[in-house]
Amino acid sequence: MNPTEQQCIIDLCRSILATMAHGGDAQAQLDALCRLQEQASPSSLAALMIPTHRGRGLRVLAAPSLPSRMAEGLDGLSAEAADVFGMHAADDQVPVIVADTSSDPRWLAWRDMARELGIMACWSMPIRHDNGQPWGIFALFGTQPSVPNATQLKLLDMGAVAAGLVIHRMRLMENASILDAALAATTDAVLLANPDGVIEWVNPAFTTMTGFAAEDIIGATPQILHGPLTDPEVKARIRDALRQGQSFRGEILYYRKDGSLLWNELNINPVFDARGKVQRFFGIHRDTTAMHAMREQVERMAYTDPLTALPNRHALESFLSQALLRAKQNKTQVLVGMLDVDDFKPVNDTWGHATGDALLRALASRLQAAVRETDLVARYGGDEFVVVLVDLQAFDDLPLIMQRIHAAVEQPFSMRDGVQIRVGLSMGMTQYPQDDADGEVLLRHADAALYRSKTNKAGREAWWEFWQPVALPAAADARGMNGS
Numbered sequence: 476m477n478p479t480e481q482q483c484i485i486d487l488c489r490s491i492l493a494t495m496a497h498g499g500d501a502q503a504q505l506d507a508l509c510r511l512q513e514q515a516s517p518s519s520l521a522a523l524m525i526p527t528h529r530g531r532g533l534r535v536l537a538a539p540s541l542p543s544r545m546a547e548g549l550d551g552l553s554a555e556a557a558d559v560f561g562m563h564a565a566d567d568q569v570p571v572i573v574a575d576t577s578s579d580p581r582w583l584a585w586r587d588m589a590r591e592l593g594i595m596a597c598w599s600m601p602i603r604h605d606n607g608q609p610w611g612i613f614a615l616f617g618t619q620p621s622v623p624n625a626t627q628l629k630l631l632d633m634g635a636v637a638a639g640l641v642i643h644r645m646r647l648m649e650n651a652s653i654l655d656a657a658l659a660a661t662t663d664a665v666l667l668a669n670p671d672g673v674i675e676w677v678n679p680a681f682t683t684m685t686g687f688a689a690e691d692i693i694g695a696t697p698q699i700l701h702g703p704l705t706d707p708e709v710k711a712r713i714r715d716a717l718r719q720g721q722s723f724r725g726e727i728l729y730y731r732k733d734g735s736l737l738w739n740e741l742n743i744n745p746v747f748d749a750r751g752k753v754q755r756f757f758g759i760h761r762d763t764t765a766m767h768a769m770r771e772q773v774e775r776m777a778y779t780d781p782l783t784a785l786p787n788r789h790a791l792e793s794f795l796s797q798a799l800l801r802a803k804q805n806k807t808q809v810l811v812g813m814l815d816v817d818d819f820k821p822v823n824d825t826w827g828h829a830t831g832d833a834l835l836r837a838l839a840s841r842l843q844a845a846v847r848e849t850d851l852v853a854r855y856g857g858d859e860f861v862v863v864l865v866d867l868q869a870f871d872d873l874p875l876i877m878q879r880i881h882a883a884v885e886q887p888f889s890m891r892d893g894v895q896i897r898v899g900l901s902m903g904m905t906q907y908p909q910d911d912a913d914g915e916v917l918l919r920h921a922d923a924a925l926y927r928s929k930t931n932k933a934g935r936e937a938w939w940e941f942w943q944p945v946a947l948p949a950a951a952d953a954r955g956m957n958g959s
């Protein structure tokens with residue numbers, strides 16, 4: 476290669492590098508690469524062609540100097556043409572030189588078209604991806620039959636490599652913009668954090684979901700979303716998983732920017748670099764607040780009596796077993812009282828079921844007001860209620876508590892249309908640990924005591940009855956108490 480040719484290569488190389496370094500529009504760069512080839516090989520026209528979407532034929536990607544008639548003629552060339560240009564050749568970067576399209580047998584099928592378009596020679600160089608897949612071809616069409624000299628071949632080779640880089644960048648940008656569009660369209664919030672958990676990027680749905688704009692949160696860590704009710708155990712699980720470069724999937728309670736609660740189904744995955752080191756964490760957040768509220772409501776309903784809104788029998792059983800456990804630990808006593816309204820049936824019969832319902836509701840709130848917050852009043856069914864009095868050190872306060880409970884029925888119930896209704900109350904009681912340690916047994920004892928109280932309703936001295944293994948007539952006096 477003589478000094479002039481060497482200089483020519485150096486000049487083109489510099490021009491290619493300048494074009495690449497300039498950045499900007501990929502199409503403009505490809506056009507510039509075509510023009511540089513044309514400068515190096517006068518009386519030739521350059522075209523960059525890439526496979527069609529289905530990969531069978533060819534379409535023109537850049538051909539700034541090609542008359543439109545020629546570009547249209549080349550656009551959509553068949554798979555066979557792509558082969559002739561060397562696109563699928565097994566060897567890497569081997570040019571295909573057709574010195575004379577009118578006599579070369581490889582151009583037989585396009586001879587007429589070539590003559591019509593004035594393509595008399597064609598030098599083409601395949602452009603390949605790292606994985607060997609063909610990305611396209613860089614072709615120079617001569618208006619006269621000709622073969623390239625060594626310099627021209629070298630320049631074509633360099634042009635093809637540079638075009639490959641630009642196409643690669645184009646593909647990356649296309650993929651990135653597809654990804655951007657998908658992330659912008661999803662209703663899931665997406666977050667990208669560095670290995671230290673510092674947030675680097677969030678999508679628009681993240682802002683919609685949390686109220687935090689990108690500028691509020693970029694540079695912070697997801698702890699900005701935590702609050703007093705965020706489960707520390709879940710936080711620790713996330714921390715541990717990420718520290719070990721593992722994924723995390725689970726539900727966490729976050730706080731929106733305005734302080735409102737946000738239940739989130741969280742899916743965090745590490746993104747590794749080529750050496751297997753965590754490079755980023757990719758988090759997808761799905762808002763489960765509505766689902767959570769619904770679940771809580773269903774759970775509440777399962778534990779709540781719909782008429783009085785008191786805890787139901789199910790809730791009573793779990794409360795009682797917990798209360799007994801605590802009482803065992805703290806060596807305190809628990810009292811279980813089963814209450815039944817006296818002569819409630821006539822209320823329904825006289826004033827109607829709706830009035831009966833209203834009375835039960837009013838009685839429920841009076842009973843609830845009569846006990847401490849830590850105690851429990853539950854509706855057991857019909858006109859029956861259960862009180863569980865916890866943390867009793869001794870039974871000294873019992874007369875007072877009983878008085879307060881009975882006070883619930885001492886004032887008449889004011890119903891619609893000025894109707895005043897009075898009812899009585901009966902109660903059967905049992906106590907932990909004296910009578911039993913099992914909640915179910917204690918409830919049975921209280922029921923049995925209530926039954927005895929009801930049986931003696933007409934002639935009884937007290938409105939309540941303690942459970943006794945054997946029915947002793949002076950049960951109340953034996954415990955040193957007097958009923959009202």
Ligand SMILES: Nc1nc2c(ncn2[C@@H]2O[C@H](COP(=O)(O)OP(=O)(O)OP(=O)(O)O)[C@@H](O)[C@H]2O)c(=O)[nH]1
Pocket residue numbers: 782815816817818819820821823827828829830831832835856857858929
């Ligand atoms: N309004 C209303 N009535 C109910 C409800 N559940 C049960 N009852 C009625 O409550 C009454 C309870 O029956 P009892 O306890 O035998 O009737 P009682 O007149 O209170 O009899 P004693 O308890 O022996 O004084 C029945 O008439 C049931 O129909 C309810 O949710 N609403």
